[in-house]
Amino acid sequence: MFTLSLMNTTDSLCLDVRATLTSGQAFRWRQSSEGFWLGTVEGTAIVLRQSVEETPHRFEWQTFPVANQWEVVANYFRLEVPLEELYAVWKGVEPSLAEAITRFRGLRILRQPPQECFFAFQCATCNTVVKIERSVKKLAERYGEPIETPFGTLYSFPTLSALASADEGVLRGDLWGYRAPRVISLAQHLLTKPPLWLESLREASYLEAKAELVLLHGIGAKIADCICAFCLDKDNATPVDTHIRQITCRLFRPDLNGKSLTPRVYEEVVQEWQSRFGEYAGWAQQYLFLAEMQKKV
DNA sequence: GCTTAACCTGGACGC
DNA sequence: GCGTCCAGGTTAAGC
Secondary structure, three states, rough: OOHHHOOEEEEEOOOHHHHOOOOOOOOOOOOOOOOOOOEEEEEEEEEEEEEEOOOOOOOEEEOOOOOHHHHHHHHOOOOOOOOOHHHHHHHHOOOOOOHHHHHHOOOOOOOOOOHHHHHHHHOOOOOHHHHHHHHHHHHHHHHHOEEEEOOEEEEEOOOOHHHOOOHHHOOOOOOHHHHHHHHHHHHHHHOOOOOOOOHHHHHHHHHHHHHOOOOOOOHHHHHHHHHHHHHHOOOOOOOOOHHHHHHHHHHHOHHHHOOOOHHHHHHHOOOOOHHHHHHHHHHHHHHHHHHHHHHOO
């Protein structure tokens, strides 16, 4: 029988679990009625809870089936990135970020397993976050491997082989719609690449990695930037969706208001963020993105 | 180089 | 209830 005493505890992290896991980077985390966040990273299930009543916030965690895999947790949340140093720089560059930093202090960009991030964002085209979450959950439950935890069964993300041999009709029924054949063909295509090809893009520059990704049928600039940012450590990648476009027009570039998001305008928006926030532009963008999303709810 | 339509589908909204 | 619109895009065709 699992007891809470088996949870590890720390209280000195600059990490806001809720902000990070609900900021639209990852789609498979869920929260139990006891307030535990449940998710998986490759074959490891992670259980987290963060007390927001206490200061500093107490952070409880455990991994399954192998216990105490702190390196998996720390790597996933990229705890090596010195957020407080970034805050000091950003505040000097853009005052409008100050409020978002106050609200979401500890929001981090994740280092997700590339394969999961790659396929989850296939579902993002012309879709809503709620439906993306349902679609990816169904995909994992149908084709992934079960991982038992005291909080119930979680599922690893499916392997390339499992996705490559998935049934298009079944995927369509699981809310993937017209995206279903694309998932299968992309999985089949990735199987023709060298093993760990996606992971190897972490060693490439941002521009090199993005250039490789957009060569794949179904991957455009926005999805490529999401993959670069949320699993390949490209800290200056700034995915431009409808929300980021609106923020950019409002804060930085009113002249782009009403213009179609052509490749040239997309690139102009990217340049705007990168020139303002530099090496960690994608991180700065995530703070304003989350503030915008919460404003619309 | 820009615009447009097609691609699934469920939920929100107006009537 | 029912019709319409829209949502974290991409692609290809037409201009």
